[in-house]
Amino acid sequence: MLYVSDTGSNTGLKLFIVGGNHPVAKELIGSLRRFKIRFQAPADKRFDPDNGVAIAKMVTDYSPTLLINLADFISGNHGALNRAETSEQRCEKINALLPGTLAEICNHLNIPMLQISNAYVFDGEKKLGYNENDDTNPVGVYGKTSMDGELAVQKHNAHIIIRSGWLFGKYKKGLIKSWIRSMIKNGGMLQVSRRRFSPTHTGDLATAILAVCQQVDCEASVWGTYHYTGLETKKESEFAEQTLRYAANHDEQVYQLLDNIKITEREAKPPEIHNSTLSSKRIFDTFGIKPKSWHGHLQGVIKSLYSDRPKGSADTKQEAISKSSAA
Numbered sequence: 001m002l003y004v005s006d007t008g009s010n011t012g013l014k015l016f017i018v019g020g021n022h023p024v025a026k027e028l029i030g031s032l033r034r035f036k037i038r039f040q041a042p043a044d045k046r047f048d049p050d051n052g053v054a055i056a057k058m059v060t061d062y063s064p065t066l067l068i069n070l071a072d073f074i075s076g077n078h079g080a081l082n083r084a085e086t087s088e089q090r091c092e093k094i095n096a097l098l099p100g101t102l103a104e105i106c107n108h109l110n111i112p113m114l115q116i117s118n119a120y121v122f123d124g125e126k127k128l129g130y131n132e133n134d135d136t137n138p139v140g141v142y143g144k145t146s147m148d149g150e151l152a153v154q155k156h157n158a159h160i161i162i163r164s165g166w167l168f169g170k171y172k173k174g175l176i177k178s179w180i181r182s183m184i185k186n187g188g189m190l191q192v193s194r195r196r197f198s199p200t201h202t203g204d205l206a207t208a209i210l211a212v213c214q215q216v217d218c219e220a221s222v223w224g225t226y227h228y229t230g231l232e233t234k235k236e237s238e239f240a241e242q243t244l245r246y247a248a249n250h251d252e253q254v255y256q257l258l259d260n261i262k263i264t265e266r267e268a269k270p271p272e273i274h275n276s277t278l279s280s281k282r283i284f285d286t287f288g289i290k291p292k293s294w295h296g297h298l299q300g301v302i303k304s305l306y307s308d309r310p311k312g313s314a315d316t317k318q319e320a321i322s323k324s325s326a327a
Helices: 023-034 052-062 080-086 088-109 141-154 174-185 202-217 236-247 252-260 281-287 295-307 314-321
Strands: 003-005 014-018 038-041 066-069 113-118 159-164 166-168 189-194 199-201 224-228 262-267
Touching: 014 023, 014 052, 023 038, 023 202, 052 088, 066 088, 066 202, 080 088, 080 141, 088 113, 088 141, 113 141, 113 202, 141 159, 159 202, 166 202, 166 295, 174 189, 174 236, 174 252, 174 295, 189 236, 199 202, 199 295, 202 224, 202 281, 224 281, 236 252, 236 262, 236 295
Parallel strands: 014 038, 014 066, 066 113, 113 159, 159 224, 166 199, 189 262
Antiparallel strands: 003 038
């Protein structure tokens, strides 16, 4: 599907979005429409890095002021982190070769490029949150291809790379559903990975991306790599417990099991990493973009799991939750 808006613009921005099906892209497109900012987001199937000529023609014909690449192998499903280990060629195509092709095109056409990345370019062994000056050392295919994508984009001088925290939101809530489903099925028992991450709402990341684009449009010299995450880091066990307590407000079965919640941790094995927390200080110092609390967004996401269903038995609610796979 081609997403496009080219009427009634209130700004000089004209964005070309790659990866329009990414959860963050969907949030961003919603904001662009609200603010009447021109954009084009062609279907993902049109971006084959082996056919750079066709991609270059799309970009040239639209003549954007900035290109945003949100294409990502994981996208809406965190389970793809492990699948990348047996799908190395496809992961490389999306995370490394496509950014390289796009960077070459942007460099040739003198168009700034913004690339999304992630914390899996690190090995997770640092005790504190990673900053932009820390050495990368990915331990899995997903992280390695993400790092290769970053290196390819860095060859284009007018680039911005934003590494995000652990994403959840309106279009990325599969793991949240999985926790609720598993906890009910097992009578309050839930097993998660022993890891610490930076929960980040997809809508907040989209807002940050738009703010960066607006400053680039004002010809600010802000090229380089930045981190953006939510305000508060958590262990996965802590975030999962908070999720279940919010879910209890909407689900009778979860409410009845609150006193029996027992969350255990399994060792995080590669390609998962123990610590994917990121420091967002540089993006604040450069752009004035502050990390935002994720608690209200988490409550909203959980409420949305139940709001579209008629009031009735908890079984009906749980059946609806179970229809989606973990992400």
